[in-house]
Amino acid sequence: MKARLIAALTHHLQTPFVLAVLACLVAMLWISQGFSLGARLFPTAVASLGILLAVLELGRQVIRRGAKEESDFSDLSEGEETPAFYARGLLFFAWMASFIGLFFLIGALPAAGLYVLGFLRLQYRSPWLPSLALSVGLVALLWGLGVALQLRWPNPLLF
Amino acid sequence: MMKTRSLTALAAGLAFASASLLGTAQAADYYDGKNIRMIIPFSPGGGTDTFGRLISQYLGQHIPGEPTIVAENVTGAGGLLGSNEFAQRVDRDGTTLMTASGHLNLRAFLGLKGLRLDLDELEPVVASPMGHVTAISTQVGIEDPSEILEARGRLTKGITDPVGLLESLVALEMFDLDYRAVPGYGGRGDTRIAFERGELMINTQSTPAYLNSVQPLVDEGRVMPLYAIGFIDANGEPVRDPAVPDMITAPELYEQIHGEMPSGTIWEAFKVTVPLVQNTRGTVWAHDGIPEEAMAALRVGVEGMVNDPEFQAAAANILEGYDIMWGDDLGQIKASMAAASPEVLDFLRDMLNERFGTEFD
Amino acid sequence: MLDALINALWILLDPFRLMMLFAGVAIGIAVGILPGLGGLMGMALVLPFLFGMDAYAGVALLIGIAAAVPSADTFPSVLMGIPGSSGSQATIMDGYPMAQRGEAARALGAAFTASLIGGLIGALALSAVVPFARPLILAFGSPELFMLTLLGLSMIGVLSGNRPLKGMLAAVAGLALGTIGGAPVAAEYRFAGDFLYLYDGLSLVIVALGLFALPEIIDLLARGGAIAERSKGLGHGWVQGAKDTLNHKWLVIRHSIIGVAIGAIPGMGSSIIDWVNYGIAAQTSKDRSQFGKGDVRGVIAPESANNAKEGGVLMPTLLFGVPGSSAMAMLLAALMIFGVQPGPQMLTRDLDLVFVIIWSLALANVFGTLICLLLSKPISRLTFIPFQYIAPVIIVIVVVGAWQETRHWADLAFLFGFGVLGWIMKRSGMPRPPLLIGFILSGLAERYLWMSYNLYDWEWLSRPGVLTIGGLAVFLVVGSVMLKRSTERSTDALKHADEAEKKNRQEESR
Known part of the structure; x- marks a missing residue:
């Protein structure tokens, strides 16, 4: 069971991905038929070619299923294809999303300071001193950049 | 008192x-x-x-x-x-x-x-x-702007964004010239290079760009200025472009060819478009x-x-x-x-929509 | 001519003008290092100061920025695997694996030396070719430009490694993504609905940052530790890198020339230059097994072209008043402020200014790369710091950089979305560079194909330029396949020999 789970998540992620691409290309082909001639031809050609390639790729995957495809299914090394590694990836994506959320909610500079502090303290339990120093330093850097480059920050939604 | x-x-x-x-x-x-x-x-x-x-x-x-x-x-x-x-x-x-x-x-x-x-x-x-000048390649075989309607061959005109060239298109429509629009150019500068290359036959540039980059081609005899779009004064009358006061304007050229000033919806459209774009x-x-x-x-x-x-x-x-x-x-x-009548606006929208598919709300 | 050249150097050696050149280089390095910000932003920033400034000083300032960005953008590409600006995407392919091996300083040293030489060749080419460049630029009509996009697409094979089918599929997906937004030849907005943000299509900066930066950060965090292992040391340092570049001098010269040539063609866009050069370097190499795993040639080729291209993009800018890149539009605006009309008459009327531009380009390249070289050793130590201290800083800077693109919330939504896409692609073995190349070339391919047809019907297919470029593309693809086969055979033979020897030894030891 566990082996199959790993396989589903890693080696065989390529199949669902190609299927998703295929679905997008079919949708694209469908939608583009409503365009005028000048806007339609290129997407039609691209989508058709893409569907052909996707089907070929799926066929190749079916035929070669089971065979060990050397460096073919992933750009990662062996140790990086465990479910734990995936879960950690998702966790860090969540951290990133939370920064983007904070960025809009409380403004860029407070979000940056809070995020760095939170990330280091909560995720890594880093000591207070380096965490605070990094956080303050980054906010100062961003503030300086904002002044020097006339950057424009989002209007915080909360205040 | x-x-x-x-x-x-x-x-x-x-x-x-x-x-x-x-x-x-x-x-x-x-x-x-x-x-x-x-x-x-x-x-x-x-x-x-x-x-x-x-x-x-x-x-x-x-x-x-x-x-x-x-x-x-x-x-x-x-x-x-x-x-x-x-x-x-x-x-x-x-x-x-x-x-x-x-x-x-x-x-x-x-x-x-x-x-x-x-x-x-x-x-x-x-x-x-900012005024504009339209020029034509001498490859089309005419010697004088007044022969414009006798121009031969494929009269290609580069299109960037049709609304962005409307004053030049309305002028061409006014002459009822049978030109072939080639859309896809990135900007007026790109159309100028294509014009110089001989890919495009008709080209409109801002007057300073014309004087600077197209005039040398005129001197070489490869292209010929057709007309300046000209300005419309406060009374709605066409006047010459102050940057090229010696160049004939589009309405004047029309009068020279047809013996009368342009009239009708296309002329109204010209009088609305030109000041709005050029002023x-x-x-x-x-x-x-x-x-x-x-x-x-x-x-x-x-x-x-x-x-x-x-x-x-x-x-x-x-x-x-x-x-x-x-x-x-x-x-x-x-x-x-304010002077633009709804008919003129509809005319312009229809023209852009039919010819280029531009959509309006 | 020579008088004017020397005269221009004296004009530039005025202290204020030199100071402006330095200021430009400093701004260029700053915006180049920060992912998401590029030369256009730096130049827009200084434009207000140009009013009332002396024209030579103003030009030196702008050229200083333009010349320093392609040197400095190498830092994030090599050290973090994050494109510092759109010109240094291909440097990631081999520069980043080198950094992971602990050879960051070497990769940077090679890159900067290549940048320096490339930039100087670009300046030299500009001064030598500018009187004759006009007919050359005019030779590239829409049909020839279309063939060049095909040449760019033919690089996909070599960038897909041993997964050609997946590479092609990724490229087609990129082409499909590129069709989002306003159609190039029709007044229609495709796949955008009423979402105005998409009317201009997706931004290259966002797509590139999402595809390359975020997945790298996430995986490094998930793996833990630092980018490079300290135990491996800093490698041979930048001196070794500089030696590498000098050992490959023909590679540097060849790719500098290619960079100048592609840069000089208006309408191609300069963001494809690094990829094309990377592709050509890999395709024409006998032993290509290390490309993508940290071959120093994969750093040298795109970096020399990346700096040399500035000499190229200046040609249409100065000779035709048509910007060769988006940053060059700012130079045109500056010339307008100074009342200088770009065009062929610049070579007679403003020859001094043309030579000041060329000298500025050369000097800025020297200053810029020297500063970068000095910075390379301390900055490459960053790769040994535990990544959890680096990651949040990079995440913040990447998000801020992406936000500056249009300052629309969707900038960040798409950044995140492409980050997830890149991460999944990494996991499913879909190579990411072909997707990016397809995306960059999509609009160009569609535009020039339609224009060729509109202008010439199908007659354009028989134009000599079209046949030449088409032949070159076929030659590169076929040649590269043959080269690969022959090297595979020889490496296989080597491997067999190796194994045989090992067996012998094992037997002997028994």
Whole structure:
């Protein structure tokens, strides 16, 4: 069971991905038929070619299923294809999303300071001193950049 | 009797003076300690952006209260995002201005799909005009502009964004010329290179660009100027382009060929399109509903700016031979819009829609 | 001519003008290092100061920025695998694996030396070719430009490694993504609905940052530790890198020339230059097994072209007044402010200014790369710091950089979305560079194909330029396949020999 789970998540992620691409290309082909001639031809050609390639790729995957495809299914090394590694990836994506959320909610500079502090303290339990120093330093850097480059920050939604 | 009258006059004069003093005092207060944000809905570089930056640089110091004007390029969707932000998402208190191009004005005027800018709700602050010249390759086998209708071969004309070339298209339509539109060019500069290469047969450039880059080809005998688009004066009459006063204008050429001035809807369309595009190559807009003292302060600022020799020196190169429009002259921009009948607008929209598929709301 | 050249150097050696050149280089390095910000932003920033400035000083300032960005953008590409600006995407392919091996300083040293030489060749080419460049530029009509996009697409094979089918599929997906937004030849907005943000299509900066930066950060965090292992040391340092570059001098010269040539063609866009050069370098190499795993040639080729291209993009800018890149539009605006009309008459009327531009380009390249070289050793130590201290800083800077694109919330939504896409692609073995190349070339391919047809019907297919470029593309693809086969055979033979030897030894030891 566990082996199959790993396989589903890693080696065989390529199949669902190609299927998703295929679905997008079919949708694209469908939608583009409503365009005028000048806007339609290129997407039609691209989508058709893409569907052909996707089907070929799926066929190749079916035929070669089971065979060990050397460096073919992933750009990662062996140790990086465990479910734990995936879960950690998702966790860090969540951290990133939370920064983007904070960025809009409380403004860029407070979000940056809070995020760095939170990330280091909560995720890594880093000591207070380096965490605070990094956080303050980054906010100062961003503030300086904002002044020097006339950057424009989002209007915080909360205040 | 005499005395009372003069007394009344004096009183009136005093009242007026104090009112205007008060007005300036309020105007002076209004921008005190404020910043003005200048939205430029195009990417940096290019004529309209440079004009907007020029104004941002010099206008602030002449507005009472000396606000700092910060120019900001809000790009995206061919100017739609920046325009819509100015139209819908900023406070209408005079602390936000926008620099639009003539073609953006035209898009707003025709109601391009997705554009929320309503020129009726805006007030021009200052503007700069720009003429255009159409030239033709000598490969088409004509010797004089008056033979234009006998031009042979595939009369290709490069299209960037059809609304952005409307004044040149309307002129070609006026002659009822059978030309082949080739869309896909990135900008007028790209069409000029293609024209020089011999890929395109007909090309319209801004007058300064024509004088600078197309004139050498004319001297080599490879191309021939057809006509200047020309300007339309305050009375609705066509006049010559001040930068090329010796060049025949499109309506004049029409008269030379047909023996009469153009007429009908296409002529009305020409008279609407040309001033709207050419008088406002760069237009700084404020919201119509901003406080009176803000508007007064802006007007004071513009007057001070155009009389500032430092500004005049900086502006000379950017205006490229045309006079800046300010004060009462700006009334012409709105007047030419008001003069447009719904039929003319429909005609223009239909033309763009049928020929290029452009959609309007 | 020579008088004017020397005269221009004296003009530039004025202290204020030199100071402006330095200021430009400093700004260029700053915006180049920060992902998401590029030369256009730096130049827009200084434009207000140009009013009333002396034209030579203003030009030196702008050229200083333009010349320093392609040097400095190498830092994030090599050290973090994050494109510092759109010109240094291909440097990631081999520069980043080198950094992971602990050879960051070497990769940077090679890159900067290549940048320096490339930049100087670009300046030299500009001064030598500018009088004759006009007919050259005019020779590229829409049909030839279309063939060049095909040449760019033919690089996909070599960038897909041993997964050609997946590479092609990724490229087609990129082409499909590129069709989002306004159609180039029709007034129609495709796949955008009423969402105005999409009317201009997706931004290259966002797509590139999402595809390459975010997945790298996430995986490094998930793996833990630092980018490079300290135990491996800093490698041979930048001196070794500089030696590498000098050992490959023909590679540097060849790719500098290619960079100048592609840069000089208006309408191609400069963001494809690094990929094309990377592709050509890999395709024409006998032993290509290390490309993508940290071959120093994969750093040298795109970096020399990346700096040399500035000499190229200046040609259409000065000769035709048509910007060769988006940053060059700012130079045109500056020339307008100074009342200088670009065009062929610049070579007679403003020859001084043309030579000041060329000298500025050369000097800025020297200053810029020297500063970068000095910075390379301390900065490459960053790769040894535990990544949890680096990651949040990079995430913040990447998000801020992406936000500056249009300052629309969708900038960040798409950044995140492409980050997830890149992460999934990494996991499913879909190579990411072909997707990016397809995306960059999509609009160009569609535009020039339609224009060729509109202008010439199908007659364009028989134009000599079209046939030449087409032949070159076929030659590169076929040649590269043959080269690969022959090297595979020889490496296989080597491997067999190796194994045989090992067996022998094992037997002997028994």
